[in-house]
Amino acid sequence: MAGQPEDVVRSLRDGMAAGVLSFPLTAFHADGSLDVDGFREYVRGQLAAGPGAVFPACGTGEFFSLDEDEYRRVVAVTVEEAGRGVPPREGVGARGRVPVVAGVGYGWAQAVRFARVAEEAGADALLVLPHYLVAAPQDGLVAQLERIAARTSLPLIAYQRGQVAFTADSLTRIARIPGVIGLKDGHSDLDRLQRLTLAAPEDFLFFNGAATAEVQARAYAAVGVPAYSSAVHAFAPEIADAFFAALGAGDHGTVDKLLRDFYVPFVELRDRVPGYAVSLVKAAARLRGRPVGPVRAPLTDPSAADLADLEALLTAGLDLVGASR
Template sequence: MSAAVSRAASLTGLLAFPVTPFTDTGDLDLPCFKEHLTDVLAAGPGAIFVACGTGELASLTATEHEDVVRAAVEHVAGATPVLAGVGGGTRTAVEFARAAQAAGADGLLALPPYLQVGPPAGLVAHYREVAAATDLDVILYQRGTAIFSPGAVAELAEIDNIVALKDGYGDMELLQRIRTATGGRLALLNGMPTAEIFASAYAGLGARAYSSAALAFLPEVAGAFFTAFQNGDDVTQDLLLREFYAPLAELRDTTPGYAVALVKAGLEIRGRSAGPVRPPLADVAPEHREQLARIIDRGLAAVSATPVA
């Protein structure tokens, strides 16, 4: 196993999912993307995942996808692993995988196939082809149209470069059955929307690394929560959950697509605009933007009141 591959196989800590910035006319904004990456890197993430769900993979062209991955690899310059999202139909995902490897990515996050829902055998065939197209490590992402049976995951776990399962579905019984079926051969990552809310539950299954949307626009709160989580500081975790994460999740659930749009709105509120989201996502409504600003203020106030600060 190469050094690059092994970096993606042993992810730990707080995992960053930066946005993909666009100009006011909707074009890719790579200078802004690099500034955003600098801010994200300052938080010391265990890895950076670009062109994934938060990075609006589904709205990127093949050329834009490769440009984003290459820009991230060059800008991060080995400071932490850079993993790239791949998705869509099987042949599209294969093309993205090959392009990401050519651009220097350390690994891949294989997002669910777009729209189509297939049986376990079809999912296995899809991810086999993606894994066979690259030398990079591949992380499966369970959510949406890709909910795996334990047997399917056990079959995929036999493939050398499939190394982890990121879960965004939240069925703890299913995850335990998957762990039993695979003998723990795949690392498990908490990939729930607003993953901090589920951090303790996933830790019980051995998944202590998690993705944090808040890290992209509010690293002070994301970092404080992760430190409290690592230290077993339940008081600080409960405070941040009550003051920031629970209200954020409630706002997120008001409107489809807000899991991404709120991150970009949060960046704008904090003076680090990354431009609009692309359709079919929609920018945050004015009244929700005001609500988000208040939630951000509550989060920062909570951090200032904790020993972590």
């Protein structure tokens, strides 16, 4: 599917309308080494659930803990499995190649090294994660993307979160950079986001990348950003798909019930400990029997008490959508 930026934009736009965006977990053995076979099995399950696109080696996939060889293997496996297409499931016909968008990050020079690896592995586009440590002015944020875009043939999606927050003027500038095709927003500042969508060209992609994005999905859609990533899809695609379907159908009763009885309690549990946005998701996947293993330091796995609360919440969520454990 890899091709010109406009082809990738078209494929991503179609995918975003068809399903949530999957950010797969990276599988590790108990000793912390990369579990390639476990990851392959896991990512097959993610793809079988029919996501709009798959984003390996990003924040949920612990990009920050991967070396270049591990990163290459994670992206390559995802590309191989995505190439098999999405099999038909209840209510959904078979789909072809699912777009693969790999994460890159740190400073621009290191991001370019990962970009080259992703390009060789067959990725379709790149998600540029927030740069490391330092705050930067708008000119520097734009220059970061200019330098990466000039050194890869893959289209780029910028990710604003943490110390990266674009103004409307900067959004106009990055949208003019050849190869920059979209923006993932993790700030949930809807006033700013509305200004960005109004400043962007018509074909520029936006999606909601807030933590547990479903909680804010209706608010994002109201400012013209209906597409979103789903951490819940990483461990319970049944719940994520039920929410996506209800939201798309305007079934506000089901949306409210899922928010009230599953998503909001999950956010409250997630917020107990820094890093639970990843480690709690990974623990939930293990509870479902997925071979993802532990998180790597500096993240830590959930406490026994939090794990018990997570298991109870997961059971309740699956019961809400009529899915089995």
